[in-house]
Amino acid sequence: MKKDRNEDKNTVTTLIGEKAKFYGVGVGPGDPKLITLKAVEILQAIQVVAIPKSKMERESVAWEIAQSHCPSGVSILELEMPMTADESILQAAWQSAAEKIEAELSQGHSVAFLTLGDPSLYSTYSYLLTILRERLEPDQIETIPGITAMAAAAARVNWPLATGDEPLIVLPGIEGLEEYEHYPNLVLMKVSRNLPEVLNHVQRTGSQAVLATRVGQAGEEIRLLDPEEVLEKVDYLSLVLCRKPQS
Numbered sequence: 001m002k003k004d005r006n007e008d009k010n011t012v013t014t015l016i017g018e019k020a021k022f023y024g025v026g027v028g029p030g031d032p033k034l035i036t037l038k039a040v041e042i043l044q045a046i047q048v049v050a051i052p053k054s055k056m057e058r059e060s061v062a063w064e065i066a067q068s069h070c071p072s073g074v075s076i077l078e079l080e081m082p083m084t085a086d087e088s089i090l091q092a093a094w095q096s097a098a099e100k101i102e103a104e105l106s107q108g109h110s111v112a113f114l115t116l117g118d119p120s121l122y123s124t125y126s127y128l129l130t131i132l133r134e135r136l137e138p139d140q141i142e143t144i145p146g147i148t149a150m151a152a153a154a155a156r157v158n159w160p161l162a163t164g165d166e167p168l169i170v171l172p173g174i175e176g177l178e179e180y181e182h183y184p185n186l187v188l189m190k191v192s193r194n195l196p197e198v199l200n201h202v203q204r205t206g207s208q209a210v211l212a213t214r215v216g217q218a219g220e221e222i223r224l225l226d227p228e229e230v231l232e233k234v235d236y237l238s239l240v241l242c243r244k245p246q247s
Helices: 005-016 037-045 061-069 087-106 124-132 149-156 195-205
Strands: 022-026 048-053 075-080 111-115 141-144 169-171 185-189 208-213 221-224 238-243
Touching (some): 022 124, 037 141, 048 087, 061 111, 087 124, 111 124, 124 141, 149 208
Parallel strands (some): 022 111, 048 111
Antiparallel strands (some): 185 238, 208 221
């Protein structure tokens, strides 16, 4: 039998006060042990969990991580966030999601929006945040940081992301990659369809490169890239760490 969400009222009031709040909760890259204590604290007291989905029939990895930390009677708010470059479709999805979240808040229900990794780095949460900051009081919004996939991948292979005074460049794709060849440390996101270009970069610069796929999740693969190998496509949840040898 589901527990009534009001059973946790005292806990929620202690945690967040009288106002319902909107939380952006980073749950880490996939390993349930990499969720923060702060995120767990919020999830244990929350009334509504918002789960973004590219397709409604797909399971949510973020929810799989968070589920065991939520009250058994927590309400689930599934939000469809289509994967498209069409700005009008995206704007409509963000507006719709923001309205649904605002409706829950208006009923006194605090909402935790789940995101893999960190909510402030290339996350759908940022778009909702922009909308809801115009509609909510500042103290009604709180962002809970999470461990990123790039940090987890670097830890798995015992690599520093950067040392000393070195810069670290994080690119959301590989377009214009040649402009960054002189930097010692690169993180390349969204590489699933562009691995040949990444391998060319590794060859030209003499860098070492690590391909990390589904870090901390089922099907995880983390390995050094051989610049001579032939790769056309990998899982969407993949990134590459590039590091030039120290001179």
